[in-house]
Amino acid sequence: MAASRVSCAAAASYRLFLGGRVSLARRQGVWKAAAAELQTGAVFQILRLRHTTGVTTKKNVAALRRETYTVDFIKKQIEEFNIGKRHLANMMGEDPETFTQEDIDRAIAYLFPSGLFEKQARPIMKHPEQIFPKQRAIQWGEDGRPFHFLFYTGKQSYYSLMHEAYGKLLEAEKHQNQLQAKGLFSEKTKDLIGSRWLIKEELEEMLVEKLSDQDYAQFIRLLERLLTLHGGVEEEFVQRFRRSVTIQSKKQLIEPVQYDEQGMAFSTSEGKRKSAKAEVVVYEHGSGKIKVNGIDYLLYFPVTQDREQLMFPFCFLDRLGEHDVTCTVSGGGRSSQAGAIRLAVARALCSFVTKEEVEWMRQAGLLTPDPRVRERKKPGQEGARRKFTWKKR
Amino acid sequence: MLKRMTRLVSGAQQLDPGRFWHGEPQAPQSLAAHLDNQVPDESPRATSCTSEADPVRTFNEACLMVRKPALELLRYLKNTNFAHPAVRYVLYGETGTGKTLSLCHVIHFCAKQDWLILHIPDAHLWVKNCRGLLQSAYNKQRFDQPVEASSWLKNFKTANERFLSQIKVQEKYVWNKRESTEKGRPLGEVVEQGLTRVKNATDAVGVVLKELKSQSGSGAFRLLVAVDGVNALWGRTTLKREDKSPMAPEELALVRGMRKMVSNDWHGGAIVLTLSQTGSLFKPRKAYLPQELLGKEGFDALDPFIPILVSNYSPEEFESCIQYYLENSWLQHEKAQTEEGKKELLFLSNANPGQLERLCAYL
Numbered sequence: 001m002a003a004s005r006v007s008c009a010a011a012a013s014y015r016l017f018l019g020g021r022v023s024l025a026r027r028q029g030v031w032k033a034a035a036a037e038l039q040t041g042a043v044f045q046i047l048r049l050r051h052t053t054g055v056t057t058k059k060n061v062a063a064l065r066r067e068t069y070t071v072d073f074i075k076k077q078i079e080e081f082n083i084g085k086r087h088l089a090n091m092m093g094e095d096p097e098t099f100t101q102e103d104i105d106r107a108i109a110y111l112f113p114s115g116l117f118e119k120q121a122r123p124i125m126k127h128p129e130q131i132f133p134k135q136r137a138i139q140w141g142e143d144g145r146p147f148h149f150l151f152y153t154g155k156q157s158y159y160s161l162m163h164e165a166y167g168k169l170l171e172a173e174k175h176q177n178q179l180q181a182k183g184l185f186s187e188k189t190k191d192l193i194g195s196r197w198l199i200k201e202e203l204e205e206m207l208v209e210k211l212s213d214q215d216y217a218q219f220i221r222l223l224e225r226l227l228t229l230h231g232g233v234e235e236e237f238v239q240r241f242r243r244s245v246t247i248q249s250k251k252q253l254i255e256p257v258q259y260d261e262q263g264m265a266f267s268t269s270e271g272k273r274k275s276a277k278a279e280v281v282v283y284e285h286g287s288g289k290i291k292v293n294g295i296d297y298l299l300y301f302p303v304t305q306d307r308e309q310l311m312f313p314f315c316f317l318d319r320l321g322e323h324d325v326t327c328t329v330s331g332g333g334r335s336s337q338a339g340a341i342r343l344a345v346a347r348a349l350c351s352f353v354t355k356e357e358v359e360w361m362r363q364a365g366l367l368t369p370d371p372r373v374r375e376r377k378k379p380g381q382e383g384a385r386r387k388f389t390w391k392k393r
Numbered sequence: 394m395l396k397r398m399t400r401l402v403s404g405a406q407q408l409d410p411g412r413f414w415h416g417e418p419q420a421p422q423s424l425a426a427h428l429d430n431q432v433p434d435e436s437p438r439a440t441s442c443t444s445e446a447d448p449v450r451t452f453n454e455a456c457l458m459v460r461k462p463a464l465e466l467l468r469y470l471k472n473t474n475f476a477h478p479a480v481r482y483v484l485y486g487e488t489g490t491g492k493t494l495s496l497c498h499v500i501h502f503c504a505k506q507d508w509l510i511l512h513i514p515d516a517h518l519w520v521k522n523c524r525g526l527l528q529s530a531y532n533k534q535r536f537d538q539p540v541e542a543s544s545w546l547k548n549f550k551t552a553n554e555r556f557l558s559q560i561k562v563q564e565k566y567v568w569n570k571r572e573s574t575e576k577g578r579p580l581g582e583v584v585e586q587g588l589t590r591v592k593n594a595t596d597a598v599g600v601v602l603k604e605l606k607s608q609s610g611s612g613a614f615r616l617l618v619a620v621d622g623v624n625a626l627w628g629r630t631t632l633k634r635e636d637k638s639p640m641a642p643e644e645l646a647l648v649r650g651m652r653k654m655v656s657n658d659w660h661g662g663a664i665v666l667t668l669s670q671t672g673s674l675f676k677p678r679k680a681y682l683p684q685e686l687l688g689k690e691g692f693d694a695l696d697p698f699i700p701i702l703v704s705n706y707s708p709e710e711f712e713s714c715i716q717y718y719l720e721n722s723w724l725q726h727e728k729a730q731t732e733e734g735k736k737e738l739l740f741l742s743n744a745n746p747g748q749l750e751r752l753c754a755y756l
Contacts, residue, residue, distance in 0.1 A: 288740060298743040299487070299679055304752065311740050320736040 069132050077128040084125065101126070134208045157207040158215055165222050168237060172229040195242040197223070202243070254358070255351045257284070267351040271344030273370050276332025280344035284352055286324025288314075292341065293328055306338035313346040313366055317357060323349070343369055452721050460710060462703045463495040467502055469699070470663055475615065478657045481664045481695060483623070486703035487681045489747020492667045493621055495703055499665050500619050508615040508662070509556050511605065511654065513545070516625035517672035519647050523632055531596055535646045536632075542594035542647060546587045549601070556614060557581035563607065566600055568593050580604060595646045602650045609661035616662030618654050622669035626652055627691030629675050652694065666695070705744040714746070718753055 089096040092107045104125055114122040140146040150156040200216040226234050255267050265284040290297040301307050314320045329337045346366040350358050361367050375384035382388050449455045466482055484492040504510055519541050529535040560580040567573040574582050587597025609616040626648050632640045642648045655664055668686045670676055680686055715735055718724045728734035742748035
């Protein structure tokens with residue numbers, strides 16, 4: 001427990017360090033002085049943190065289990081963040097008023113270029129809400145009496161939410177009965193396409209409370225029942241628990257169609273797979289001939305699997321035998337060359353095809369470059385994953 | 394590829410009683426076939442024992458697709474002038490386009506026309522993986538191949554039974570202290586001698602070739618020399634002498650005999666040859682032109698010849714091949730009957746007969 005606490009503290013201080021460093025640096029105007037000051041300040045804060053956790057009264061023992069950030073501490077962090085944001089905007093020559101989070105990210109990536117592969121290990125500067133985990137304020141007062149009437153259920157936010165939702169359900173039922181009595185009953189179907197319920201983790205995050213699967217299921221069932229009834233008020237309440245699901249498909253770069261001397265329409269594009277690079281020219285009207293590096297594709301790819309890879313984009317769009325292809329490919333092995341050509345052909349075909357078909361191709365995975373590369377061999381192991389033979393003695 | 398062809402020809406043609414073609418011991422998978430309406434060929438019943446995967450047994454018939462190169466060759470053969478020296482026709486093309494089966498077709502035609510067929514199914518088998526090389530008794534520098542020679546003699550015998558009693562030997566041949574063949578004896582005796590005394594098989598082959606060459610001009614019969622993979626005769630071998638030094642093809646008696654046969658210094662017949670990269674030694678995979686496969690020596694030896702290009706299926710041929718498979722319920726996939734399925738097959742095989750066969754083959 002002690003060890004974990006220390007490590008948590010270290011982690012917190014690390015984040016604090018990185019987050020705070022940027023915010024404080026410019027204020028002083030002198031880099032090193034600021035860093036020195038910050039270091040001492042950070043240590044001081046850590047010490048202060050440790051002290052607070054030690055001096056708490058016995059009633060706050062439950063709170064000792066996790067790192068507690070006091071409310072003042074968080075507020076101070078937010079202030080520092082905002083000031084740091086303005087300083088950063090000044091540094092980058094932008095307007096401090098309209099400096100968004102994406103601008104911050106870009107600026108940090110520019111000022112602190114990092115070669116680390118793990119994106120989460122790189123320097124970040126985000127709002128303290130996103131960095132420090134949400135914590136619950138102390139739930140009871142000086143006399144030890146809890147504030148919330150449902151405190152002793154253990155999951156007070158969850159049960160209060162259920163209580164509220166059920167109350168709304170009863171109201172809606174009453175309302176509906178009245179409407180039916182009056183005869184103004186109207187079927188109203190709500191359009192729920194494009195949104196989904198919160199998942200359990202998201203709900204937990206919202207309530208800052210651990211839930212069980214059954215709790216979550218019960219809650220969702222209640223909300224769905226609420227939806228089946230008719231009443232306009234509940235819509236906003238329910239919408240709080242829905243997230244939109246339409247993913248903005250990444251803007252597919254569609255190559256423009258070019259025309260050569262004879263007026264034939266063609267389109268060029270490139271593709272990569274592992275270490276193979278391919279450049280492809282697809283002619284719009286043709287008879288299905290494919291030439292790879294000047295050689296017929298039947299001779300270049302004697303293996304059926306590679307030719308199937310080449311066939312896939314055409315087959316998917318039902319355009320077998322309608323296009324002529326000339327391509328150059330280098331690097332990699334036979335399989336990666338086939339994959340590179342396939343990607344390049346799919347990209348080139350985007351220019352001859354409607355937008356929906358481009359979207360279908362994207363969903364089929366034809367337009368996604370395969371990110372798999374050879375994993376490095378690690379020391380102490382025979383290969384990337386294979387360990388040496390284990391000998392008992 | 395070659396093996397398939399051999400099997401097909403051998404298994405297939407039950408033409409007349411007494412004209413039964415024996416199969417080679419290897420059992421190939423078979424080939425696309427569909428009888429075109431133009432040529433009134435019959436489709437004979439196959440009665441050889443084949444392996445499970447052989448469509449000759451599966452389809453209960455052996456069919457060949459009649460294609461342009463074969464038709465062209467047949468036209469030339471019909472118009473041959475037997476007084477002139479034998480013309481050499483060389484079938485060439487990329488792997489899997491159907492050279493060997495076109496050769497088969499020609500052999501079948503000539504057999505029906507009552508020619509004497511001298512057929513070597515695969516010349517590459519003579520220059521690689523030979524066990525039991527003997528030093529020739531006849532000529533000390535040369536080497537004999539008893540196994541290959543005896544198997545060839547067996548096939549020759551069954552293919553040309555009729556002629557073996559007709560043709561008479563024109564010289565006396567002494568095999569060893571006790572055996573000899575007198576002048577005037579039928580050629581069948583020489584063949585028997587080669588079959589019984591395996592040590593003399595190569596010499597028997599040499600004798601047969603010599604006799605046929607000298608007597609073909611007489612007009613008693615017409616000789617067709619058909620060699621598949623003729624580029625083996627001029628390439629390199631993988632055979633080694635006892636001291637592990639490589640052997641040149643000239644040192645093999647069979648190869649020497651065949652080279653003499655393929656030269657055009659005799660008349661009264663025709664020579665049809667096929668180039669093959671598939672079994673060839675030390676030749677790049679993409680080589681298919683005569684110059685590349687024969688090398689300078691071979692090209693000069695065969696020059697002049699009539700080259701006939703065999704190419705991939707035309708759209709009609711491809712369609713007819715697929716139709717044949719569908720009629721025989723060979724393609725079981727539901728999509729095979731649809732247009733998209735056919736287009737997929739066309740794309741994957743690029744209208745190459747060999748590739749198509751492999752795609753549609755038995756698992």
